Amino acid sequence: MSLPSNLPINPDRLWASLAAMAEIGATAKGGSCRLALSDEDKAGRDLFVSWCEAAGCTVTVDRVGNIFARRPGSDPSLPPVVMGSHLDTQPTGGRFDGVFGVLAGLEVIRSLNDRGLATRHPVEVAVWTNEEGSRFSPPMMGSGVATGVFTLDEILDKIAQDGARLGDELVRTGYAGDAPVEHPMHAYLEAHIEQGPVLEVEEKEIGVVTGAQGQRWYEVTVTGVEAHAGPTPMRLRRDALVASARMVTAVQALGLETPGDACTTVGILDVHPHSRNVIPGRVFFTVDLRHPDAATLAGMDRRFRDAVAAIADEAGVTAEVADFWEFPPTPFDATLVKRVRDAAAGFGFSHRDIVSGAGHDAVYVAGKVPTAMVFIPCEDGISHNEVENIAPADGARGAAVLFEALVATAGAA
């Protein structure tokens, strides 16, 4: 569908800003590399700050480097409605992951200026520090500190793979701010590329994100008996890989059979001793189970453990299942979600409710502040890749929906 002519935002300006930001840390294959608090990340932040100041915003930086660019509201006593995302990228990242949410937020502020629209609540665009977790682990650091998931001190002492200390890199890049990390917010709205194929496959223009999947991550160690591949008859083997292969199949079946957006993945699998003619004695693999409903996720946990135990018994091997990480399902704020859905419908954009399978700053923020997200399609569902791409019209639609939801939440003055 072609774009309506009456959008409240400026599609060309948004696209030009995305293109200008992509020049910083541009990679050979058309992506971007702005690792958190690198020289490139600093240059991207500086460009963003200059744009915000040109748009009349007041910029503050907190002690973990999160940036907040504020357009005043008519009632200075009210907390801001915050839009945002992140500007850091994966090492071979794309031009839109995170960046789109930040620059769509800036486009909303620029459009409010164009139209001379005042809001009751202040309006802000946030840039959260180190969402990707590539240079410094864990991911979603800035939003995690702002919402109390991590303490400031533990994060400042994180050491990058290149040996740099996060606190020192904040100082070096000029983003060791003095604002407290607890930042009052009335509501939070994050626009983001879907990073998956659903909207494109179903030909939907907007994803109305109703919440984030709960995640349970495990590490499984299967121990059999290492032996020569030649002289050991099949019936006498205790092959850790054969047993693990059945477990991988069972994990997939769990995802296929559980209703309602279940996702199940084995992403790492290591075989020991890793020799062509030795029956594997030990296999390590990871399991990632996701579902938006807590009770269903708990049921998946039980079925997964039961399946692993049954397969191990039958194969004559042992299997240890260790909990690695857990994140509860995070429903977003029903009122804000409805505003996103209403905005999409108001423009006549095709849309569907969708659950976020990936982690986003919004997922941490949702633990403290009413939150919603707007998804736009991305080409072939590909993200974290230099070929990551969106259609300019989809970006414009996402920014327009963000504009409407923001105005409805910040209130016309």
Place this chain on the structure above:
Amino acid sequence: MSLPSNLPINPDRLWASLAAMAEIGATAKGGSCRLALSDEDKAGRDLFVSWCEAAGCTVTVDRVGNIFARRPGSDPSLPPVVMGSHLDTQPTGGRFDGVFGVLAGLEVIRSLNDRGLATRHPVEVAVWTNEEGSRFSPPMMGSGVATGVFTLDEILDKIAQDGARLGDELVRTGYAGDAPVEHPMHAYLEAHIEQGPVLEVEEKEIGVVTGAQGQRWYEVTVTGVEAHAGPTPMRLRRDALVASARMVTAVQALGLETPGDACTTVGILDVHPHSRNVIPGRVFFTVDLRHPDAATLAGMDRRFRDAVAAIADEAGVTAEVADFWEFPPTPFDATLVKRVRDAAAGFGFSHRDIVSGAGHDAVYVAGKVPTAMVFIPCEDGISHNEVENIAPADGARGAAVLFEALVATAGAA
């Protein structure tokens, strides 16, 4: 069963020699480390040569370092009946793999001397250079050169992982002999530990080896689509690991369902990109199919390829199957095999026919010369490991069977 008192060999002398050899390169956990043409291998060879000379043998060394210790026969025009195996070990090898066959051969010669028995054919014990292939690749070098599988020149130029050239190490250790690598033999008999669990599990004292399994080795690359584990619904995935897991299961089923000593193994499996929350886009794995019958092995090859193609189709991935290595089934000489069986029966030893699943020098030699092997049980079927062990009585039984088969083949003078 306890040992008969009338064995033709001396069990205590055999055991003492095995223990003395194990002192050279002894490891902390009770194994041996004598990497091919290392200082330890040289010391082991020197000890063996000194024992042979003390037993009245003439020792010759060929140009690839194979050692032949000869006890003359009554007819000097006849080629020798050769016993033997290897003295080199894995880095954390055991005390019996290879060593048993060499020292059982020496024990046979010592026992012929004790009894003043003359044979028509000369009798020899061979030590083949670098059977293990740990320091220099490929394995079974010495027997391979002697039988024309490899050329002398290509092997002399092999470089070890530590940078040493094989030809130079032969000179350094004093085993660059001048005998031609084509060594005339009337027959070849190799005693060896089973390196598998069959004899122990079935409580057999002797394995009558009827031949060696044919082997076909493959490399399989499965290519799907790498994607985020969260935002990619199960039904839209092309998960290379899920498909590969089904292939691993199919490879195992092929081994279980094919009659007659089929062995099928996946020993290496590598997942890309190897991240907890990324659906694997590519998996590499190896396949090792073995069967003693050529037609059956060819049928396994077809069923394997068909299964991989069908699973790939169903999973929406591609799978490339590359041939990596092939070794045809090697039946041993029926007359010699019968002599081994008759010898075991004559002593009243429990025994069974068995196919060698592992590679041995005898498998190369069998391509040129009538060959048979005698297997003895090893504890828990474990080999290539410092805990490798045998019962002294099983060693004595194996040497006794070797003695009888040798005398029957070399002929009483």
